[in-house]
Amino acid sequence: MATVPIAQTDTPEARKYNRTKRWLEFSDLIVGFVFLLLLVLTHGSARLRDFAYLGARQYYTVAVALYVFMLMLISKLLSAPLEFYGFRLEHKYNLSNQKLGAWLLDEAKSFAVGLVLILVLVEVLYATIRAYPEHWWLIMWAVFVGLTVLLAQLAPVVLLPIFYHFEPLKNDGLRERLTKLSERAGTRVRGVYEWKISEKSKKANAALTGLGKTRRIIVADTLLQNYSDDEIEAVLAHELGHHVHAHIPKSILLQMGITFVGFWAADHILRYAVEQRSMFQGLADFANLPLLALIATLVGLLLSPVLNAFSRHNERQADEYAWKSIPSIGPFVTGMHKLASQNLAEEHPPRWIELLFHSHPSIGKRTAAAEAWNAKQPTGTA
Numbered sequence: 001m002a003t004v005p006i007a008q009t010d011t012p013e014a015r016k017y018n019r020t021k022r023w024l025e026f027s028d029l030i031v032g033f034v035f036l037l038l039l040v041l042t043h044g045s046a047r048l049r050d051f052a053y054l055g056a057r058q059y060y061t062v063a064v065a066l067y068v069f070m071l072m073l074i075s076k077l078l079s080a081p082l083e084f085y086g087f088r089l090e091h092k093y094n095l096s097n098q099k100l101g102a103w104l105l106d107e108a109k110s111f112a113v114g115l116v117l118i119l120v121l122v123e124v125l126y127a128t129i130r131a132y133p134e135h136w137w138l139i140m141w142a143v144f145v146g147l148t149v150l151l152a153q154l155a156p157v158v159l160l161p162i163f164y165h166f167e168p169l170k171n172d173g174l175r176e177r178l179t180k181l182s183e184r185a186g187t188r189v190r191g192v193y194e195w196k197i198s199e200k201s202k203k204a205n206a207a208l209t210g211l212g213k214t215r216r217i218i219v220a221d222t223l224l225q226n227y228s229d230d231e232i233e234a235v236l237a238h239e240l241g242h243h244v245h246a247h248i249p250k251s252i253l254l255q256m257g258i259t260f261v262g263f264w265a266a267d268h269i270l271r272y273a274v275e276q277r278s279m280f281q282g283l284a285d286f287a288n289l290p291l292l293a294l295i296a297t298l299v300g301l302l303l304s305p306v307l308n309a310f311s312r313h314n315e316r317q318a319d320e321y322a323w324k325s326i327p328s329i330g331p332f333v334t335g336m337h338k339l340a341s342q343n344l345a346e347e348h349p350p351r352w353i354e355l356l357f358h359s360h361p362s363i364g365k366r367t368a369a370a371e372a373w374n375a376k377q378p379t380g381t382a
């Protein structure tokens with residue numbers, strides 16, 4: 001039987017919410033970008049560096065740390081109004097449970113985590129530039145790759161628990177279904193965890209995280225409470241699809257390639273700025289950090305449509321894996337519609353928006369693809 005297409009529209013509420021969120025992200029990006037640009041083009045960064053040296057009594061390593069701290073604090077203060085607006089937005093659309101105090105605590109925690117990670121990275125960066133001015137970019141690339149792998153491994157056991165509580169999934173029926181799914185796939189997931197999102201948000205989500213021994217599927221409690229076991233099985237099958245297709249290692253490999261070119265380009269641009277334009281006192285002058293950050297931001301921005309296309313490809317693969325693994329696509333389709341309405345996602349976003357900015361195909365496309373796939377199966381149901 002041919003499926004009748006559902007009206008290709010989203011509620012005005014969903015459209016407005018998503019439009020506002022896009023503007024918010026865009027503004028945040030512009031604020032950060034202009035801040036870095038001003039630091040590079042004016043004497044702002046040099047002044048901040050001199051101030052850091054003064055505070056550090058001319059001790060280089062301490063001055064680097066002070067400089068990074070001031071830079072991160074200023075940029076946090078600059079983006080704070082937009083972040084607060086984002087917090088209010090979630091409440092306005094009745095998508096959040098989080099009180100202001102808890103939100104502020106989360107903001108402080110993420111600032112602290114970011115500060116520690118960036119401090120370590122920047123200290124290693126300038127120590128490397130000083131010790132190996134010719135090959136610093138190659139060494140830093142290797143350090144960066146090592147750190148990416150380490151963080152991917154630590155994410156579910158160290159990073160995520162700073163913000164959320166996790167518990168092993170208690171539902172025996174679901175655990176058994178997942179075990180059967182993974183046995184059929186000839187693989188084994190190391191665990192399924194209930195992700196206590198409901199303390200903060202009314203939205204639902206699920207993910208595959210970790211690497212090697214830490215890899216696991218996490219499912220939001222908001223999803224476990226409101227979806228049927230069949231729908232949850234469809235979600236688990238999708239996450240298992242990511243694992244079977246090795247999407248996390250593949251993403252890390254892609255990132256390795258991109259950062260290699262990025263570090264190489266950074267070395268060339270930095271040398272040009274120092275040697276031809278006399279913008280800084282040398283390669284090891286940490287006043288050039290905003291220039292490096294600017295290069296990283298630009299590379300990320302230019303490549304994000306490509307990375308999003310790669311991610312959407314992975315999502316389609318995981319979806320197809322799910323359809324093949326579950327008895328019928330019905331629960332996949334109903335689960336998707338539930339997710340869209342619970343998260344106030346647009347099922348049919350503007351095409352160019354999806355192409356440029358979305359890491360997932362729209363829910364409208366995902367359900368349509370499921371139905372098209374099903375129609376081609378000899379034993380098609382639903």
Ligand SMILES: [Zn+2]
Pocket residue numbers: 238239242315318
């Ligand atoms: Zn996915």
